[in-house]
Amino acid sequence: MYHCSVIGTCATLVELRQIARKYRIECDGPVTDYMLHCTFVSSAQEQSAPIRHLNKLLDKKYSRQIRLFARADSEEALKTLWRKAVQDGNIAGAYWSLITHPLCSEALFQPVFGEVHMLSHLSGASIRTDLREMATLRKNLNEKTDENAQYVCRLQERIADLEGEIRSLQEEVLQARVLKADLSAANARVANLESHSRVTQLEAVSENLAENLFTTSERMRTLEQKFQQSELQRIAADEERCRLQIVVKEKDGELSILEDVLADWLRSEPGNPCSGQGQRGCPFKDLNGQRILYVGGRSGQYPSLRALVEKNNGELMCHDGGLEESRLHLNAVLSRADVVFCPLNCVSHDAYYRVKRYCDRFDKKLVLIPHASLSSFSKGLHDAFPVSSP
Structure with missing residues (x-):
């Protein structure tokens, strides 16, 4: 055992x-x-x-x-x-x-x-607690996705502005380097003229050029510092953009809790079959009053499953597979059912084999669904009772 x-x-x-x-x-x-x-x-x-x-x-x-x-x-x-x-x-x-x-x-x-x-x-x-928390996270995700999209847009605009500033700074650095080269050439010419009579005049010119050189060097150093800061800001902005893209991608891949939405809709909307029930394009199919037996699953889902079947003009009978209800009662409800549904992940071994042997013996339709969930049951209904063409 x-x-x-x-x-x-x-x-x-x-x-x-x-x-x-x-x-x-x-x-x-x-x-x-x-x-x-x-x-x-x-x-x-x-x-x-x-x-x-x-x-x-x-x-x-x-x-x-x-x-x-x-x-x-x-x-x-x-x-x-x-x-x-x-x-x-x-x-x-x-x-x-x-x-x-x-x-x-x-x-x-x-x-x-x-x-x-x-x-x-x-x-x-x-796991059930995690699913409830995931619904809250999904709601927060939608809000954060909008905020992230706006932030990414502003970040891209800022990156574009920084790239323009970097180009301007690069041009200024090139101009400063040209000026520095010109000053070096002028100093060389002054050195060659020191032995001539215009030494005094040239010294004045040299001093002026030296001041210009110093000013230009300071300007170039300042520009280089600004360029380095702008480059660091651009790298940081690129890293932030990549991080946000990864966050958005991960959040977009989170599980959407569609069953809770559908369950709330089934509980809040009374069943009134539409005039096109049972035809292509209608979300409901006409079960013609057939009795559907659901063996196993979770008792807390029975009201939602029953509401879904009744909206499709059918009748749902539920049996927990022998947890609290008698196993002898299972044969009685099996004999009354037209179609039997059984969730494979939430049914005892004994109940599964009893249902399978009974359906095989009396040629009764058995629909095995992978999970004890509203979505799996809804898909099983769709597959077991295909909608006819109009």
Whole structure:
């Protein structure tokens, strides 16, 4: 009864697929992650080659933890090692080492199994919290996208202005260098004329040229500093623009929570089928009062699913697959249904196989959808009941 927990916790889907390919394991239907998991769980009690391979793989993968647990000579020592592993987050290796230890009794394993089971629930709750936070982030993203677009526009205008200033400064630097070259040539001519009678006059000219040279040198130094500052500003602006482009690209790729919008719409709008229902171009299709059975999923989604079916002129029956409702009641609702829907990621192994065997036996239409979500259910309705051409 613990095979599902052990395989799901200790082995990755990549490892299971590698073993399945090596031993050419075939699943009943498409080889989805869920079907692959179910196949290994259902055959775990058999001493088959794939299961032996999986055992060897886990022994090798968690050899360090197995050696650590092997030093324990009592159940209390095993409990201490388990608590330390939970604190460190090393659940998978410790779980496998504990369940394969010869001193692991039923009394010791039961609370450990419950703890691992509840950790999987906490993980699911965390994902749902992340989805709600993502809706808020999406709203903030739209606001920030507009702000970023305006900022990028202003930044591009500033970059264009800086590039114009840089070109002007470059021209001034070139002119200053020409003036400096002219002054150097003039100083050379003055040196050649020092021995002549015009020395005094030339000295005055030289002093004037020296002052001009000093002024020009200071101007050139100032221009070079401005040029360096402008270049640094341009580089900083380019880096900021690249950063903003990356932020905008990442934000544009975030998940849009369309299901929450559709669920709110279904709850707020009463069902009034349009005159063109069941025809191409109409969002609703006429189910002609057919009974649809939804097995598994999350009970909190049932009202939204029922509203969607009723808007399409159908009737929805829901069964949780045996969590709270009787498994015997499942056969009763199956006999009343025209079409059966089953979300693969949120239904027990037992309920799935019971539904599949019943539909195969009585030739009843079974629609398998990948997720327990409103969008997957809506797509399943669309595929199961295609809209006829007008």
